[in-house]
Amino acid sequence: MKLNSSRRVSELATDVPAIIPALEELGIDYCCKGNRSLLEACDSVGIDADEWLEQLGEIDEDGTDRGGIPLRQWNKEPLSALIDFIVGEHDAFEHRAIVHLAARLDRACRSHGAQFPVIPRVARLFRRAGETLQVHAHREERDLFRRIREMEQALVTGCDEPLRYERSLTERIMIEFLEHDLIAERLRTIRELTADYRLPANVPRSVLALWSDLRAFDRHLRHHIHLENNIVYPRAIAMESGAKLAQEAFG
Numbered sequence: 643m644k645l646n647s648s649r650r651v652s653e654l655a656t657d658v659p660a661i662i663p664a665l666e667e668l669g670i671d672y673c674c675k676g677n678r679s680l681l682e683a684c685d686s687v688g689i690d691a692d693e694w695l696e697q698l699g700e701i702d703e704d705g706t707d708r709g710g711i712p713l714r715q716w717n718k719e720p721l722s723a724l725i726d727f728i729v730g731e732h733d734a735f736e737h738r739a740i741v742h743l744a745a746r747l748d749r750a751c752r753s754h755g756a757q758f759p760v761i762p763r764v765a766r767l768f769r770r771a772g773e774t775l776q777v778h779a780h781r782e783e784r785d786l787f788r789r790i791r792e793m794e795q796a797l798v799t800g801c802d803e804p805l806r807y808e809r810s811l812t813e814r815i816m817i818e819f820l821e822h823d824l825i826a827e828r829l830r831t832i833r834e835l836t837a838d839y840r841l842p843a844n845v846p847r848s849v850l851a852l853w854s855d856l857r858a859f860d861r862h863l864r865h866h867i868h869l870e871n872n873i874v875y876p877r878a879i880a881m882e883s884g885a886k887l888a889q890e891a892f893g
Contacts, residue, residue: 645658645661645680645695645698646680647679647680647681647684647691647692647695648679648680648681649679649680650676650677650678650679650680651665651670651671651672651675651676651677651678651679651680651683652672652673652676652677652868652871652872653676653872654672654680655672655673655676655868655872656715656716656717656868656872656873657715657717659713659714659715659716660713661698662713662865662868664698666861666864668683668684668687668689668694669687669838670683670684670686670687671683671826671864672864672868672872673822673826673864673865673867673868673871673872674822674823674826674867674871676868676871676872680695713865716869716873717873717877720794721790721791721794721874721877721878721881722790722791722794722795724869724873724874725787725790725791725874727869728787728866728869728870728874729783729787732862732863732865732866732869733779733783733866735862736775736779736859736862736863736866737776737779739855739859739862740772740775740776743768743772743852743855743856743859744765744768744769744772746848746852746855747761747764747765747768747769747852748765750765750848750849750852751765753846753848754845754846754849758841758845758849760835760836761849763835764832764835764836764856767828767831767832767835768828768832768856770828771825771828771829771832774821774824774825774828775825775863778818778821778825782818785814786811786814786815786818789811789814790811790874790878790881793811793878793881793882794881797881810882811878811879811882812879812882812883815875815878815879818870818875819871819875822867822870822871825863825867826864826867829860829863829864832856832860833860836853836856838857839853839854839856839857839860840853841853
């Protein structure tokens with residue numbers, strides 16, 4: 643598929659998910675700051691967007707990222723299917739990884755923190771990001787995702803009962819956007835502290851392996867946030883708006 647540099651980064655990541663690894667290589671944020679055009683985003687990292695696209699050439703609409711996650715066009719599928727994927731693939735992986743990586747960071751702090759002060763700093767940031775993410779995911783799965791599923795089912799069946807909540811779905815989603823920004827900001831700080839997860843050649847192998855796994859977790863989580871910020875939330879907001887208009891029109 644031919645790509646256009648005037649399109650927003652979030653749209654490209656959504657419509658042509660196989661471009662995501664290439665965007666990550668450039669250091670372009672496609673999840674929380676994807677509202678910029680590709681032209682603007684490439685300019686911010688000192689790259690000519692049109693020249694980069696020409697070198698990139700044709701690209702398949704779907705693909706697989708480095709972690710083996712399917713890069714599908716989820717915007718063409720029911721929200722309930724995408725939510726099932728997020729819960730089963732991303733939430734499950736991230737819950738295990740947070741516990742595992744936090745323990746490894748603690749060991750690295752004890753063994754090598756005095757020699758490499760960046761390790762304790764990364765450990766503190768990761769712990770905060772992990773705690774926020776786990777609370778966020780639990781509340782999202784228990785409340786927000788349940789409501790989105792109910793609303794989608796209500797629109798299919800013509801039943802409006804699940805639409806009656808004290809707080810609108812849109813208001814609830816605004817909180818999720820803010821929490822994503824907070825989590826993403828802590829990941830950005832970790833990338834800056836580690837020069838994108840690079841370490842001197844004299845660090846122990848265990849720390850190099852830890853940094854590699856932290857990088858993989860970072861990419862996994864950015865893709866997770868992209869799916870929610872750029873697909874689930876906008877479609878859920880549009881779905882609620884459409885349902886309200888229908889209720890007003892038909893009573």
